[in-house]
Amino acid sequence: MADPFSDTSSARLVAEQVPGDNAPAMSVSELSQSLKRMVEGEFGHVRLRGEISGWKRAASGHAYLALKDADAVIDGVIWRGAASAIPFQPQDGIEVVVTGKLTIYPGRSKYQIVIDRMELAGEGALMALFEKLKAKLAGEGLFDRERKRPLPYMPRTIGVVTSPTGAVIRDILHRLADRFPSHVLVWPVKVQGEGAAAEVAAAVQGFNALPQDGPIRRPDLLIVARGGGSIEDLWAFNEEVAVRAVANSAIPVISAVGHETDTSLCDFAADLRAPTPTAAAEMAVPVLADVRHTVATLAHRTERCVRRYHERAGERLQALVRILPRRDALLGPQRQKMDDMAGRLDRALERRVTLARAQLDRDAGALRPAMLDQKLRAASERLAALSSHLKLVHPNRPLEKGYAWVEARGTRKVVGTAADARSAQAVTLHFIDGPVDARVERPGGKTYTGSGPEQPSLL
Structure with missing residues (x-):
């Protein structure tokens, strides 16, 4: 039977109802809605595996992406609530497994998947995401050696960011008590699961925000710690928000995440990596007994140095005393000179007294009564002459x-x-x-x- 829809010989300028035709013309919207109902009814719940491409988060909080494999591609959308619950930061090139339902977006006549949940497609995909984020942060210089700071030798206060109920905090406190009892502040956080990375970042930033002279002393050193586990268990310490908080901490940080073979991005960002939380406690403080021994040794050495200094100073003094002239040799000439001057002074005084006595005798001879009468007569004559002259020149004359x-x-x-x-x-x-x-x-x-x-x- 011939397909009436494929008969081009009966084409007309104006569409008309053809006898026997029971398929009236549909609108585009009607067809789109019909396809949407069919697809959503047939594929109400699907799981897809593919590589993320074109990841983009809109200002509204919704996320858009495409999933692709070697031969096909499908668009996807994640509404804001589901996007905020993704336990990792999606990136292009990461293989994931998503769960959702297929639908059709009538505006573009394209089918897409509305994703409710997104997971990494195995540890291989998780490692790929790890390497991508590591390369990104390393490119920004967050792991550079120049950023690493030396740890304080004897921190007065140590801040620990970890779970308050696990064995990690007990091991750290026990090791610190054995080596060097210190004041410890614990900031309790989740170390696994949704929101753990944000809590770790908030704890590091909270310790840094404490004032130096506040009621709660700001730590001199931070330990970010967690016990061992799979890469998925440790993933909170690989998330960008936690890694940046550790890298930007003004307080030196020791990262002790997992066991010796485990590696997290926080290890690269911290100032020092410890293979275990117990090792972090050992790195944080010295051994008190060693410190006491060192202090005692230094005190003994100081005492020996002081004693040796005094001994050498005494030896130098004795050597100088031997080469210095004796007191009689130094003062003999001055004593002799003083005796000579004393003798000369006595003779000079005797001579001066003799001369003074001779002068007195001469002056005494000039004071005889005859000499005095002669001088008085001469003075009287001069006085009479002056009196006569005064009378002559008096203004009343x-x-x-x-x-x-x-x-x-x-x-x-x-x-x-x-x-x-x-x-x-x-x-x-x-x-x-x-x-x-x-x-x-x-x-x-x-x-x-x-x-x-x-x-x-x-x-």
Whole structure:
């Protein structure tokens, strides 16, 4: 029977219902919805294994990816709730096993898988993820040797990040008590399972956030520890959030994750890796008995050094004493010189006294009574001559002959010229027997005012 849908000879310009045709035309949306129902009904729950490609997390929190193998590829979507529950950080190239349901996205007419759970496809895939993350963080320099810091020799406080109930913390505390009892702060965390890596990172950051002088002392050293297990059990210490917290810690960190053969990325990021948690405690502190022995040895050596120093100093002093001159040899010349100067001083004093006595005798001879009378007569004659001369030059001497001297009245200023008299107007005349007041007048009895040419007279 011929397929009516393949008959091109009956094609028409306008679509019409063909007799016997019981398949009316469907819309694209109707076909998409029909396919969606069929696929979801047939593949309501599937598990797929494939390699992640094009991993992308949107701002909404949803994640988009493609799963591929050698011959095919299928798109996938993980809603935000399921994406946050993935126990590792998905990356391109990692082989995984996902669980979900198939559906069709009508907007693009593409089928895809809505993933509810994602797991690594065996330890091989886990190791591949480990190597990828290791290469990424190493490229950023988080594992460089230059970042490693020396551990404090005797930490006063040690912070331990581990499970509070496991054997690890007991082993660490027991070993510390045996070697060097120290103050220990334990930050309890999950060391396996969902959220363990975030708790480890928060603990390391929390210890670093403690103030130096706060009520809880900030540790001088951190130990991040966990017992042995498979790579899956230890995976929390391979997650990026925990590794970055260890690498960025301002407090030196010892990583003690697993047994000696186990390796985690926290081991590479820490300042020192310990093969076991017990070994971490041994690395953290010295042996107290060894410290005491070292202190005692150093004290003994110090005492010997001091004693040897004193002995050598005494030997040097004795050697110097032997080569130094004796006291009599050093002070003999000075003593002799002092005796010589003392003798010279005595002779000089005797000579000075003799000279002084001779001078006194000469001066005493000059003080005889005859000599004194002669000197007194000469002095009296000089005094009489000076007295006669004084009488001759005395200012009152001319007054005895009828002269007078004039002063401006009330000023004690001598008037020596007619001009000065005209200026004064009132004057005082001093005679031998006393003063007389007078006025300066014009000729004819008028008082002179100083404005005319007339010569004043003194009457």
